[in-house]
Amino acid sequence: MSRGALGVAVVVLVLTVATPAAAIPAFARKYQTSCLTCHTVYPKLNPFGEAFRRNGYRFPGTDSDYIKAEQIAMGQEANKKTFPKTAWPDSLLAAIPISVGANGQAMIVPSSTSSAGEAAKAVDGSTAHFSLQNLVAEAHLWGGAAFDDTITSWFELTFSSGGVDVEHAQLLFNDIVGPKHLFNVIVGHGFPNVTQYGPHSSYLADQLVTVVPVTAIFWGDPDPWTLVDNYTGLELNGVIAGRVDYAVGLNAGKIAHGLAPTDNFYGRVGFKIGGMRLDGEDSSGADPDRPWAETALGIYGFGYQSNSRFDTTAGAPVASDTANTYGVGGRGQLGSAELNVGWYTESHGHGTDTGGPVNAKVLFGELSYVVFPWMVPAVRVETLWVTPEGGTTVRNLHIQPGIAFLIRPNIKLVAVFDYESAHGFVSTTGGPLTPGPQAWQGGASSWGPIQIAPPSSGENTRSEFESIGLYLAWAM
C-alpha cells in the first residue's frame, strides 16, 4: 500500500468514525422519559423518535406539556400580551441540558493477507489481528433544549485525536407561520436533511447514506465534500398533512480557507404511507406493545449542488469542484422488519487530479429485524461505481452482516462483519497522491480501517473477508 493511499485511508477513517448523535440523554432528562421512547438501539430512531426529530426535537401536541424537568421562566406567557414593552418570554431548564458519551471500536483482522493486515504490516511490520486501540475513538458533549414551544436548539461537540469539532450548533425555529409543522427553519451547523430519516438511521454504520469522498480519493483533499456531512447554512423544511415532507436548504459547503460565496443548494420531497404520521400527531399507527414497529412505506427524492474549494496540498492553489447529485430512497417497514434503500448519482466537474469529471453512483440498503428491543440483527449492502472521464468504471461492494445490542438503554455494542470486493482500482496520475492505483475507500466505512488494497499481483479484482468490528458506545 502506498503512503499516499494509506494517508487517504486514514483521512476517510477519521471522516467516517461513528458519531452516534440523533437524540440524547439531555432529552431523556428534560421529559423524564426513557431513551426507548425515541430509539431502538440508539442512535437509530423509532417512528416516534423520527417524528420528534422532524418536529424540531419537540413532542407532538404542545411540547411544554411533556416537559417534566424543572424550568426557570425567562418571562411569563402573559408577557406576550405586553410585548414590545417586555421581552418575549421563554424558559431555561434548571439543569444544564448537557449529555456526555464516548464511542469507538475494537477490530479483529482475520488474516495478515487481508488489506488491513497488509496495511498494518506496511506500517510497523506486524499484523494487528485484534486491536483495542480505537475502542474510545471519540468523546461527545451533546446539548438539546427548548427555549419555548417553537424554538429549540441542538448542539454537539466531538473530541477526538484530531481535535475538537463542533458537529452541530443549530437553532430550530418551528411553526414559523401557517399550519403546525408546515414551515420550520433551521439555522446553524449540522446535517442537511437530504433523506426522510435521521442521518444516523443505521444499526451497523454511522450513517444511513453511504458517501463517496471523491476529492479525497483523487486529490488528497483532507476535508472532502460528501453528500451527508455537517455544514453551516439555512434550511426550510416542513410536513404537510402529516404525510408529505420537504426540505430546501442553502449552505456554505466545504471551504478550505478564506471567505467564499455560500452556494450549495439542496432540496428534497417525500411522502409516507401507513404507520405513524411523519409529525407524530394523532398517535395513530403506533403499536403500543412494540414502539419500533409499524407497517409503512416512505419514499423520497433529492437533488444537491455543491461547490467546494479545497487545498490539494500545502502551498498549492485552491482547487474548486462542483458536484451535482440526484437520488431517491425509501423505507419499507412491516412490523419489526425494516428495509432502508437508497440510490444516487454524484457528478463532479473537477473530480480527478487532472481536472476531469468523475461520476459516482451509490446504491445502499440495510435490512433489519427487531427481535427484542435490545437485539437487532441486520445486514447492510453498499455498492459504488466510480467512473472518471476517459477511465474505466471501478466497482466496490460491501456486504456487512451484523447485530446490534443494547446492554442498557444507553449502552450499546454492535458487531459487524465486513466482506468487501472491488473490481478495478482508482488511479491517480498527476495530483498530490502517489501516482498509480489507490486503496479503495468503501462506503460508510465506520467500523475501523475498512479498505481494500490493490492486489500485489497486479490483478484488478480483489475480494476478502476484511474485518470484524466491535463497536461500543455509551451516553449519559
Next chain:
Amino acid sequence: MTTTLRTLTLAALGTASVALAADGTITGKVDATPAKYLEETVVYLKGAKAPGKAPETKSMDQKAMTFVPHILVVSQGDTVNFLNHDNVVHNVYSPDNEGYNLGSFKQDEQRSYKFQKEGAYTQLCSLHPEMLAFIFVAPGPYAAAVDKKGNFTIAHVPPGTYQLAVWNSHLKASDKPVTVAPGQTVTENLSLKR
C-alpha cells in the same frame, strides 16, 4: 340590652343559622392532563352572585421573589392588597382584562387594587419576569382553588341549580350542571385537558 333588642338579635342569629344550615356544599376532585398544571385551577359557579355580600380585602404577598399565594380567589368587588416583604423593589402589573400597573414599591410598602370585573388576572412583576401568580375574580363567593391533589370544596351554596365551571391557566373543561339540595353535599369531578 333591652328585652326587645335581645329578642331581635336572637331572631336574627336564628335566621342566619337556619340559612347556613339550609345551604349545601359542592365538593369534588379535578384531574388534569398534563398534571403539572393542576395546581393552577379554580372551580366556581358560573354567574352565581351573593347580593348584599360586603366586599372583602385580601392580600397577596411577595416573599423570596415569589407571589404568595400562587392562586388567590376573590369575588367581584373585592380589593387585594399587594405586599412586599422582600428587601428588593417589586412591581405588580397585569395585562389581562382592563389591565393595571401598580408601579414599583419597596419592602414593607403595599399597593391595592379593586377588582371590578370577573375573570383571571395574571400577576407579573416587571422587574423579575420569572414571578407569576393568578388572581381569579369570581362573580360571587362560590369559588375555590384546588389543593395539590386537585380536591376542592365550595361551601355555603344556597340550594339551586348552577353551572359548575373550571378555570385553568393552560387547560380546559366543559361546564357541568349541578344541583345543590338544602344541607346536602354534592360531589362532582372534573377533567381538564388541552
